[in-house]
Amino acid sequence: MTGLLDAQGLEILHEGHRTRLKWHRLRKRLADPLFSVEVMSEGFAAGASMELDLRVRGDGGFVVLHDKGLEGETTGHGPVAGKSIADLSDIRMQEGGRPLILSEDLATMMQSTHPAALLQFDVKDDFEAIGARGIRHLAEHFRNIAAAVIISCNSLDLIVAVKEKLPELLRGIDPSDKLYDIRKAGGWKAVEMELRADLRGPTEPDTIYLHWSLILNAAKEGLDMIGLCRDEGKRVDAWTFTLRDPEAGFSDEEWMNFSALMALKPDQITTDEAPATERAWQQRMAG
Template identity: 70%
Template sequence: MSISTVSDLQIEYLDHPVRLKWHRLRRQLTDPLFSLDVMRAGFSLGASMELDLRVRADGGFVVLHDEALDGETTGRGRITEKSPDDLRDARMRDGDRALTFSEDLAAMLQSAHPDALLQFDMKDDYETIGEKGIAHLAAHFQSMNASVIVSGHCLDLIVAVKEKLPHLLRGIDPTDTLIDIYRQGGLKAVEKSLLAVISGPTEPDTVYLQWSLLLQAARDGLDMVSLCRSEGKRVDAWTFTLKNPAGGFSDAEWHDFSALMALKPDQITTDEATATARAWSNRMAG
């Protein structure tokens, strides 16, 4: 086995580069959730990063995962009912920080490294976001140095993004559906369903698939990564995070991660990019 480059941005293995995507703007789990400092660092380096967006009452967005403020912030109530003014006094519980709005992201993206990739994982569906939300994205993300990819479970939303913001990349995550199909209909049904969704009206650039699903399917005889790549789609394998970052891979983790790398996904999502790159280098060094 050979390796050419390793960093917390990318591992190159057998001449195939695999980006390490920083999940929820974390290079490591000790970083604050959705850290602007981490995002700034990623923008300067050209990293691939992911954050979650929830729509506000005015059609703009705030960087949060949950539909209500109560868990991640000091605020209370549903985000869809809140204006920007309602949200300005709320603080992130992790680090006592102000919330980040989509307007902030648009401004920061202007100075990002051209290799940077920022994933907007949309947690609301198209019915909730509506034309007002799509118009907000169009108004604020028309031109930027870095790439933005909009992803979500709601296919109607991704189609709307394609129609109104064709310059943005698009991603879909059919994992939950495929797991159900796997249980009920077997591998052939999974293959048929995956082909149908990636060739459907969303016209995705990237398909997000759970790493354990990819490995199980490969063991049973279906290389889902190769299937997607044969259709011109990139694959993101989510979310592989070391249980003991300081200690590196356990034997079981090494077995799974090396098998995942052998499938040659385009990207692996992780909460521990720095530790994963270090652990890979240590294992490859013997």
């Protein structure tokens, strides 16, 4: 059962361990529109952990989008990195015709949130694209609400730059793709060595984002990646576990994987179906 406002889809308590359920791309349910302000507002009020994607604009600010180009998610055209606020003002999301969310909007919305609320900024551009101007923008708008933000990116150079400019901001790294490649080339021992190096590296991350299947495959071979991270004082987010049929709950295969994941005690699980996942867990645990 959840411990925050009796809301659904916030966390699972199991054997004394709290695992948060993070709302992927601001979706509490997969039926929610992509990057929904309404869902984000609900999450801020309830103390949810949520994630959104950021793309840098041509003026150094950011917009909440996943893709490099506007065509897939919006009514616009062309690369996001070439657009200013004025260019984006008349563009709408494909789902529901909603306005785009700008970083300035986020800063305003986050002035008043539940103390447990946490919003992950998953930045999709690298440091070369964002540059010092983008870092200054983040510092200007989010320094005073740093406790509610964690920033992640595939670019370790960007995370280091954020650490230097905004040391109070939580940081996360996702080495999953790299570790999959290392596993193929050098085996699980090489994966362990690389992960340890990342944990002790210059990014000084708070949270490590690991693909849930990678975590389980490693555990089968005797490598407890979550335990390794915990020993280094880091938290682990296992991404992205989404029920195929939210109304039906866990299939037998999903239950086998999810219960094995929970036994390893991740700090957080990313999902597109947070309330359904919590409900399905409670049903299974009830027999």
